[in-house]
Amino acid sequence: MMDESLRELYQEVILDHSRHPRHFGVLADANHVGEGHNPLCGDRVKVYLHVGAGDKIDDISFEGKGCAISQASASMMTDLVKGRSIAEAEKLMGGFLHLVKGEDASAIGADDREHLDVMAGVQAFPMRVKCATLAWHTMKSALEGGNPAKSE
Amino acid sequence: MTAQPKTIQAATFDPVLARADFPILSREVYGKPLVYLDNAASAQKPRQVLDAMERFATGEYANVHRGVHYLSAAATGRYEAARETVRKFLNAKHEDEIVFTKGGTEAINLVASSYLGPRIEAGDEIVLSVMEHHSNIVPWHFLRERHGAVLKWIDVADDGSLDAEAVAAAIGPKTKMVALTHMSNVLGTVTPLHEIIANAHTSGIPVLVDGCQGAVHELVDVQDLNVDFYVITGHKLYGPTGIGALYGKRVLLKGMRPYNGGGEMIREVTRDLVTYADPPMRFEAGTPPIIESVGLAAAIDYLSSFDREAVAAHEHRLLARATAALEDLNWVKIVGTTPGKGAILSFETEGMHAHDLATILDREGVAVRAGHHCAQPLMERFGVASTTRASFALYNTLDEVDVLIAALHKARKILG
Numbered sequence: 371m372m373d374e375s376l377r378e379l380y381q382e383v384i385l386d387h388s389r390h391p392r393h394f395g396v397l398a399d400a401n402h403v404g405e406g407h408n409p410l411c412g413d414r415v416k417v418y419l420h421v422g423a424g425d426k427i428d429d430i431s432f433e434g435k436g437c438a439i440s441q442a443s444a445s446m447m448t449d450l451v452k453g454r455s456i457a458e459a460e461k462l463m464g465g466f467l468h469l470v471k472g473e474d475a476s477a478i479g480a481d482d483r484e485h486l487d488v489m490a491g492v493q494a495f496p497m498r499v500k501c502a503t504l505a506w507h508t509m510k511s512a513l514e515g516g517n518p519a520k521s522e
Numbered sequence: 523m524t525a526q527p528k529t530i531q532a533a534t535f536d537p538v539l540a541r542a543d544f545p546i547l548s549r550e551v552y553g554k555p556l557v558y559l560d561n562a563a564s565a566q567k568p569r570q571v572l573d574a575m576e577r578f579a580t581g582e583y584a585n586v587h588r589g590v591h592y593l594s595a596a597a598t599g600r601y602e603a604a605r606e607t608v609r610k611f612l613n614a615k616h617e618d619e620i621v622f623t624k625g626g627t628e629a630i631n632l633v634a635s636s637y638l639g640p641r642i643e644a645g646d647e648i649v650l651s652v653m654e655h656h657s658n659i660v661p662w663h664f665l666r667e668r669h670g671a672v673l674k675w676i677d678v679a680d681d682g683s684l685d686a687e688a689v690a691a692a693i694g695p696k697t698k699m700v701a702l703t704h705m706s707n708v709l710g711t712v713t714p715l716h717e718i719i720a721n722a723h724t725s726g727i728p729v730l731v732d733g734c735q736g737a738v739h740e741l742v743d744v745q746d747l748n749v750d751f752y753v754i755t756g757h758k759l760y761g762p763t764g765i766g767a768l769y770g771k772r773v774l775l776k777g778m779r780p781y782n783g784g785g786e787m788i789r790e791v792t793r794d795l796v797t798y799a800d801p802p803m804r805f806e807a808g809t810p811p812i813i814e815s816v817g818l819a820a821a822i823d824y825l826s827s828f829d830r831e832a833v834a835a836h837e838h839r840l841l842a843r844a845t846a847a848l849e850d851l852n853w854v855k856i857v858g859t860t861p862g863k864g865a866i867l868s869f870e871t872e873g874m875h876a877h878d879l880a881t882i883l884d885r886e887g888v889a890v891r892a893g894h895h896c897a898q899p900l901m902e903r904f905g906v907a908s909t910t911r912a913s914f915a916l917y918n919t920l921d922e923v924d925v926l927i928a929a930l931h932k933a934r935k936i937l938g
Contacts, residue, residue, distance in 0.1 A: 373552065373885040375885070376881075376882060376885050376936065379881070380878070380882075380936050380937060385937065410893060411876070411877050411892065411893045411894070411907070411908050412893060412894040412898065412901060412907045412908050413877075413907055413908070414907070435907055436875065436907075437875035437876075437877040437878045438875060438878045438937060439877075439878070495881060497881075498877070498881060501877060
């Protein structure tokens with residue numbers, strides 16, 4: 371018998387994203403690049419963005435090696451923020467950070483929530499929250515052009 | 523400490539009897555019996571250690587080396603008796619060669635700062651292996667950053683073994699120190715210390731050995747090794763956290779400047795000058811970990827109450843069983859396969875990240891370590907970001923190895 375919270379954490383959607391990540395690889399015409407590092411496990415992720423007129427994220431990609439949770443989270447993130455404005459992406463990130471910690475995630479709109487709900491299983495695994503948030507922090511640091519992100 | 527009556531069994535060792543000494547091992551996690559295989563990170567504590575600390579704290583505790591009152595004398599006696607216990611455990615020649623520290627990390631920092639710091643100049647070399655724990659890397663990096671020292675790295679072979687001749691070959695006219703682990707916390711590799719130390723000494727180079735893992739699994743005789751500095755930590759030795767010890771040859775300790783400044787480490791303090799106490803007090807500024815020293819002594823007594831060879835044989839049986847089971851799985855690759863290695867088993871799993879695997883094992887009650895194990899240069903050497911590590915202690919059983927293997931199969935089903 372399988373632990374219910376494990377089933378929740380490793381849903382098929384998550385495993386599919388981690389095995390077949392979307393937007394994986396280098397983005398040749400990126401104008402924002404960020405690097406993230408999870409010092410706990412040594413995982414690294416790089417997020418590339420091309421931000422165009424109106425602060426719109428025209429394209430995004432990521433590369434790196436990591437656990438299923440971090441890879442799936444990065445893959446879903448690229449799916450969701452592509453085509454959005456920076457402000458929208460940051461709002462979504464705020465909601466996501468709340469979601470994985472089991473806090474009020476009402477900042478996430480209903481459509482997005484449908485996609486991101488699969489990540490809510492992380493709530494039951496506090497040690498794994500950083501895995502889920504690494505790519506998002508990395509995207510933020512890329513947009514800010516700042517220091518390498520750490521998943522905190 | 524009086525030996526516990528159950529310890530009379532000599533040449534044989536019964537892990538099931540020993541388990542009963544460790545209260546935490548009878549608990550469950552997520553409704554499953556705990557299978558604790560993270561011993562290289564920290565070992566659990568037997569009742570004998572916990573009781574000794576409580577008895578001391580409730581009956582004899584006071585600060586040491588200060589008061590004239592009854593309890594201070596009693597506590598000082600216990601603290602110094604603990605030093606003697608450590609001396610015997612390492613077979614040091616003199617009690618004043620044992621310095622109590624916060625742990626292994628502080629002991630290495632102490633040597634880097636107080637021994638090598640004043641003796642190193644830009645371009646001087648420190649020889650290290652790539653399988654060192656960060657605690658035996660970063661203190662030397664400090665000397666690189668602050669004094670321009672050069673770190674010379676000795677590679678390990680693909681099976682994880684360290685070649686004594688490679689270490690000897692790395693020693694040159696600029697070498698000032700060799701710092702190596704006794705046993706790798708990732709690979710389990712046991713360093714050929716005798717040969718390495720003898721080689722280094724022909725060039726007059728001192729050797730520091732990080733025994734945080736080694737002293738748990740191997741018998742240590744610092745005189746026989748002729749090692750210059752040897753470092754242990756309490757919490758991996760079934761003892762408390764917050765205490766470790768540095769063995770240093772008397773002649774070396776005597777020539778070292780103080781590390782921290784404060785009470786207990788001085789001879790005399792005036793407004794204009796200060797003179798320092800002799801070792802070991804010179805290096806024990808401030809109130810030391812007194813209760814922990816009693817716990818460490820109890821842990822050493824506990825471990826020494828067993829036939830250490832029999833304990834080692836038991837741990838090797840666990841390792842052999844786990845190794846054989848993993849070798850049967852074509853999706854598992856063991857990292858560190860050198861013969862005679864200690865009971866530490868690191869592995870990669872195809873299609874499964876170590877963190878995902880450890881999460882699933884955890885829900886089966888199996889505690890393992892996943893990550894870089896504070897040995898990033900070694901991870902880089904083997905081209906992996908992280909591994910899963912099962913590390914065995916005297917209280918682990920063959921049945922627990924089977925639970926680990928079954929849990930691995932389950933993880934494979936979920937993630938594979």
